[in-house]
Amino acid sequence: MIKIDVDMKKCQHYGQCVFEAPEVFQLDGDDKLQYKAEAPDEMLADLEAAVDVCPMQAISLRQE
Known part of the structure; x- marks a missing residue:
C-alpha cells in the first residue's frame, strides 16, 4: 500500500495531479x-x- 500526503500549506490547487492520478x-x-x-x-x-x-x-x- 502507498501512503499519500499533500502539504496543504504548499498546495495551490493547480490540479495537475488530477490529470496523472484521477483515482x-x-x-x-x-x-x-x-x-x-x-x-x-x-x-x-x-x-x-x-x-x-x-x-x-x-x-x-511512502510505501508500506
Whole structure:
C-alpha cells in the first residue's frame, strides 16, 4: 500500500495531479484539492507522475 500526503500549506490547487492520478486526486466544487490517503501499489507510476508534475512539490509518497 502507498501512503499519500499533500502539504496543504504548499498546495495551490493547480490540479495537475488530477490529470496523472484521477483515482486519487480530485478538485471539489470550490476547486480545492481532495485526495485519498492511500492507494494500491499498482498505482505507483501514476502517483510518481503526480508528484513530478506538482508545481509546488506538495505531494509525498511512502510505501508500506
